[in-house]
Amino acid sequence: MDEIDKRILIETQINFPLCKRPFKVLADRFGITEEEVLCKIRRLKRKGFIRRISPSFDxxxxxxxxxxxxxxxxxxxxxxxxxxxxxxxxxxxxxxxxxxxxxxxxxxxxxxxxxxxxxxxxxxxxxxxxxxxxxxxxxxxxxxxxxx
Amino acid sequence: MLNDLDRKVIQCLQEDLPVVKEPFKEIAKNLKVDEERLLTKINGYIKEGIIRRFGATLNHRLLGFKANALVVWRVPKERIQAIGSLMASINEVSHCYERATTSCWNYNLFTMIHARSKRVCEGIIRDISEKIKIKDYKIIYSIKEFKKSPMKYWTTFE
Known part of the structure; x- marks a missing residue:
């Protein structure tokens, strides 16, 4: 896992963008491309580090x-x-x-x-x-x- | 109040968000609503507190957190708010809840604390204990995960 992976794990927990292109917004925050963010998140999910991305309801x-x-x-x-x-x-x-x-x-x-x-x-x-x-x-x- | 559309939206949102360029467009398509409208709904739920958090759930153990402890504290009623807020600000604390007590259970503040080892975990707990000046607590480590799955509201009951 590299530094950007770690930042992805943090950002996707607490500052996940709720807009049309959330992964593009994340990419801009990290200074990488949308494709790279999608790739990284898919990998983090495949490896099981991210269980899922979803809302927690009250x-x-x-x-x-x-x-x-x-x-x-x-x-x-x-x-x-x-x-x-x-x-x-x-x-x-x-x-x-x-x-x-x-x-x-x-x-x-x-x-x-x-x-x-x-x-x-x-x-x-x-x-x-x-x-x-x-x-x-x-x-x-x-x-x-x-x-x- | 939640209407039928809200229920449908919430049912769809409980599924794992697709990792694609326009994830909400896909969900909106399934719901047959406008993407804008869906996003407005979601942001509204957050503002109203119906959604507490929208984001990733991690697997602590896989990430190297071998010591995952439920730590329960006995906190005087009048200090709960202040101590709960302080607990929430500590990075190693992932969850913090006030819970009801019973005749056989006196601990009212529940925290989950994650660390790479029991030694580190217990160091963190000692620091917290000193900071909040509460010595009456119990460390309850998790041994085995039998189930962890997100709640499926309505779908499971119909």
Whole structure:
């Protein structure tokens, strides 16, 4: 990765131009051609460094509800429980973490009732009832990494 | 309020932006709306806070961040705003949220901190702790990613 790749990773996270020729605007910022920027970004995506370019919506503003769930899962059951959790469409992130609560996932749903239903479904299917439901109250920063 | 066109626009925008010269022209064509109108809509969503951020999502681990920690802090209610804003200004912090507490969970400020090693990560966390004068925190490293996929609003529920 060269210096311009790093600048691309930063700019595309926080200053992505929302205009007819966004990659041309980026190219002008870096002093290279539009073709070169397209090439570089395609390569960064192919290599997996950029997962995607898309908007992050405020789910609440779209009429949805979201929360973070933490579960205490016996180590030997973690894969099975993670698979059960992953099957729900509203689960967007799901990680095993090094802590007594060792499975953490985010859940988005169309209503609080549906959210409860999903949580109860997960409890039933996994037999685990040590679950924390931690909805967000305020957002200060969302998925920006500028140290490259 | 969002109308039917907004819903359609949002559904299309949830897909990965095509890396072509005129990406919004393609999306506009699929939506059968004018490109100008689409761009006005998108910029409007940002102004209204419906879109929090429009841009790239990176793979931290692939980029060499081997230590990815959820760090949870117990912050007095009246200091949340100031500390949350400070956290947001720290480059190593990628996410910062205030979250609800429960009878078995007291930590109310959640941050994600990324570093090349646990040693570096814990140095950053110590610095933050000193700066905000909060000693009650927990470092919860991620071990394995089971899922990371963008939300598909409406499409998944229909």
């Amino acid at each position: 789910s609440r503003r779209l009429g949805f509800v979201s929360t973070l769930i933490a579960m205490k899962v016996p180590k030997e059951k973690i894969e099975d429980v993670a698979n059960i959790v992953n099957r729900y469409d509203g689960v967007t992130h799901n990680y095993e973490r090094q802590y007594e609560y060792n499975l953490w996932f985010t859940l988005i749903s169309e209503s609080n009732e549906r959210l409860e239903e999903i949580i109860n479904g997960i409890k039933e299917k996994t037999g685990i009832d040590q679950i924390l439901n931690l909805p967000s109250l305020r957002v200060f920063k969302i998925d920006v990494n500028l140290i490259l």
